Amino acid sequence: MQTDPLLVLELRSLFKAGATPSALIRVIAERHSGEPAIDYIVRLYFREAFLIPMLQIGKEVVEHIAQGGEAAVLNSRVVHRMVAARSEWDKPTALNEPTCWLDSVTATDESAILRTVESQNAAEPPAWWGSLDDEGRRFVSRTVANAQSLYERVQVLAALAEQLQQKIHAAEVAHSQTE
Amino acid sequence: MLSFIVLAELLDGTRGQVRGSEFFNAMMDHFGNDAVDVIEGQWETINPIWGTNLKAFNTIFVTTNVTEEAAATRVPTGIYATRRGYSNVTIVQALPPGKRGSYTEVLVEFRK
Numbered sequence A: 001m002q003t004d005p006l007l008v009l010e011l012r013s014l015f016k017a018g019a020t021p022s023a024l025i026r027v028i029a030e031r032h033s034g035e036p037a038i039d040y041i042v043r044l045y046f047r048e049a050f051l052i053p054m055l056q057i058g059k060e061v062v063e064h065i066a067q068g069g070e071a072a073v074l075n076s077r078v079v080h081r082m083v084a085a086r087s088e089w090d091k092p093t094a095l096n097e098p099t100c101w102l103d104s105v106t107a108t109d110e111s112a113i114l115r116t117v118e119s120q121n122a123a124e125p126p127a128w129w130g131s132l133d134d135e136g137r138r139f140v141s142r143t144v145a146n147a148q149s150l151y152e153r154v155q156v157l158a159a160l161a162e163q164l165q166q167k168i169h170a171a172e173v174a175h176s177q178t179e
Numbered sequence B: 001m002l003s004f005i006v007l008a009e010l011l012d013g014t015r016g017q018v019r020g021s022e023f024f025n026a027m028m029d030h031f032g033n034d035a036v037d038v039i040e041g042q043w044e045t046i047n048p049i050w051g052t053n054l055k056a057f058n059t060i061f062v063t064t065n066v067t068e069e070a071a072a073t074r075v076p077t078g079i080y081a082t083r084r085g086y087s088n089v090t091i092v093q094a095l096p097p098g099k100r101g102s103y104t105e106v107l108v109e110f111r112k
Helices: A005-016 A021-031 A038-050 A059-066 A072-077 A079-084 A110-123 A134-178 B020-031 B052-063 B068-072 B076-083
Strands: B038-044 B088-095 B105-111
Touching (some): A005 A021, A021 A038, A021 A059, A021 A072, A038 A059, A134 B088, B068 B088, B076 B105
8 A cells, every 4th residue: 555645744744733643643544434454554654754664553542543532652652753753754845934843852863862872981981980891881871871862752742742732822812712 | 674563462362373483584584684784673562462572571570680681682572583693682772761670662673
C-alpha cells in the first residue's frame, strides 16, 4: 500500500498546529475506515510523514484511539522523535512562512546525545572520572545523556501544552463572540 | 533503516508456527551481515502485547546483578544478534533512569 501524499501533508500541518499523535491517528483511522490492517496503515503514515521507523501500536490501540480513547504515552514517547526528525520532514519552503510551536523547541536523537556526552567526557573528563571503571563510566554517560533527553522532552511537551492552551483560548473567544 | 516487529503471540493466545529466531535469521540471511551495521532494539510499554524483550530484560535484574549491557544479550533479540556476531552492546537509553527491573523504555544497539 502507498500513502496518500495529500494526507501526509495534512498530518504534518496538523502536527505543526498542535495535533497530538492520538489526534493524528484518529484522522488516519477516519480516512481509512474499515481497513482490516489499520495499525499497519497508521505506522506507514507516521513513517512517511514524521520518519518514525516503527510506531509501536497495534490494531486494538488504534481502534481505542479512533473511538475517542486517550493515549497519553504517545505524547511522551513519540512527539520528541517527531520533533527530532523535523529537519527531514519540514524543510522550509518560503521565507515568510508563519512560525509555529515547533520553532521554539529542539529535540535530539538519543544516540546522538549519548555520543556527544561520551566524547565530552573523553575530551574533558571530570576530576573523579579516573576513579570509575568502564562500567561506571558507561553508566554515568548514559544517565547524563538520558537526563538531557528527558529535559528536551519536557521542553517539547511544555511548548505543545501551551500551543493547545492557545487553541482553547482562541476557541473560547470565538464562541463568546457568536453568543 | 529497516524496521520490523516479530509478533510471537496474538491477543487470543494464538502462536505462530514460525519462531522469532527463524524470522530474524531469514531477514539477516536475506540482507547479509555486511549490509547490516547496527541492530537496534526499541523495547517499550506502549503496546503491552509487544513486551517480550522488555519483560525479559527487567526480569534478569530480579535474580542477577549483571550490567544492562549484559542483560541485553540475554533477551530474545539480544540472543539472536549476538549469535550473528553483533556482540558490541550500547544501552542508549534505559528509562526511568536507575529503575533496574522496572524499565519502561529501553533503546539498545548491537554492533559487530
